[in-house]
Amino acid sequence: MQPKKIIGLRIDVDTWRGTKRGVPNLLRILDKHHVKGTFYFSVGPDNMGRHLWRLLKPAFFWKMLRTNAAGLYGPEIILMGTLWPGLQIGKRLANVIKTTYDAGHEIGFHAWDHHREQAKIDRLSADEIEQILRKGSQLLDKICGAPPITSAAPGWRCTDNVLRAKSRLPFRFNSDCRGSAVFYPVIDDVVLPQPQIPVTMPTYDEALGRDGITEDNYNDFMISHLRPGKLNxxxxxxxxxxxxxxxxxxxxLRRVAEKGWLVVALGELLNSDDPIPKGCIIQENFPGREGLLAIQSQEIIGGKDRT
Ligand SMILES: [Zn+2]
Structure with a gap:
């Protein structure tokens, strides 16, 4: 039997502009290719401009140059939340989120205030994080008429408190770390109930400008990263x-379809009879990103029973 060729597609929506302009564009392209994905929305104030300015130090400046951030994000993202209060994304762009849900895509919660949570998550208690998750989930529920089935920590900053808080909400699964296989996270010998679906591939801003990767060979590079029979x-x-x-x-999307790859929403990746192993999340540096990220530990705990 041929190994399965499946790509789980996750779409992170971090900003006002990404929601207003980027999401409708993506919905059109995904519809054209008959593809469904998992959209993770940021629904509170857009203060991402603060995030970009705060990070204006040499490593980040180099990344801005590599990826031409102003061209990539547009001027309002870089200024958003710096000169005026951040716009409330979920309140004012609810129609975009509802359209995404109605088109049959999976809806996930990404952040209330992406900037704040990415910068401060390791200083927030499990209770504070739970409040954020509940506030965001309730707003998405109000917009879509159904609660989000999944969540993804902004910037792959996921601590034990984040995982503990998430386990108190009815998410089917979460996607908070980088790694190579679906697993149940374990903290202090306790197995948490929601599986993690880690991201296996680099993002555009991580890869571009490194190791000779340019706009011209970016898709070749991303396609070369695909592993038949494995989690992608x-x-x-x-x-x-x-x-x-x-x-x-x-x-x-055209090229992967030609090569026989099926692109699906993340929830589809759990529709397998394969047992899900247990594992741990550790904090490590990651190429192309600032600071520590949540990474799936290589060490797999057990492999048979789903707890
Ligand atoms: Zn994000």
């Missing part, structure tokens, strides 16, 4: 692939 999870951003990189992403 791609994260795109409404701000990048839904904007400046839209045509390139359209071409990626």
């Amino acid at each position: 999870v791609l994260t795109i951003h409404a701000e990048a692939e839904g904007g400046k990189c839209l045509e390139m992403f359209d071409d990626y």
Whole structure:
């Protein structure tokens, strides 16, 4: 039997502009290729401008240059939340989120205030994180008429408190770390109830400008990363692939389909009889990103029973 060729598609929506412009563009392209994905929405105030300015130090400046951030994100993202209060995304762009849900895509919670949570998550208690998750889930429920089935920590910053808080909400699964296989996270010998679906591939802003990767060979590079029979999870951003990189992403979807790859929403990756092992999340540096990220530990605990 041929190994399965499946790509889980995750779409992170971090900003006002990504929601307003990027999401409708992506919905059109995904519909054209008959593909469904999992959209992770940020629904509170857009303060991402603060995030970009705060990170204005040498490593980040180099990344801005590599990826041409102003061209990629647009001027309002870089200023958002710096000169005026951040716009409330979920309140004012509810129609975009509802349209995404009605088109049959999976809806997930990404952040209330992406900037704040990405910067401060390791200083928030499990109770504070739970409040954020509940507030965001309730708003998405109000918009869509159904609660989000999944969540993804902003910037892959996921601590034990984040995992504990998530386990108190009815998410079917979460996608909070980078790694190579679906697993049940374990903290202090306790197995948490929601499986993690890690992201296996680099994002556009991580890869571009490194190791000779340019706009011209980016799709070749991403296709060379695919592993038949293994977990393949791609994260795109409404701000990048839904904007400046839209045509390139359209071409990626065309090429992977030609090669026999099926692109699906993340929840579909759990529809397998394979047992899900247990594992741990550790904090490590990651190429192309600032600071520590949540990474799936290579050490697999057990492998048979689903607890
Ligand atoms: Zn994000």
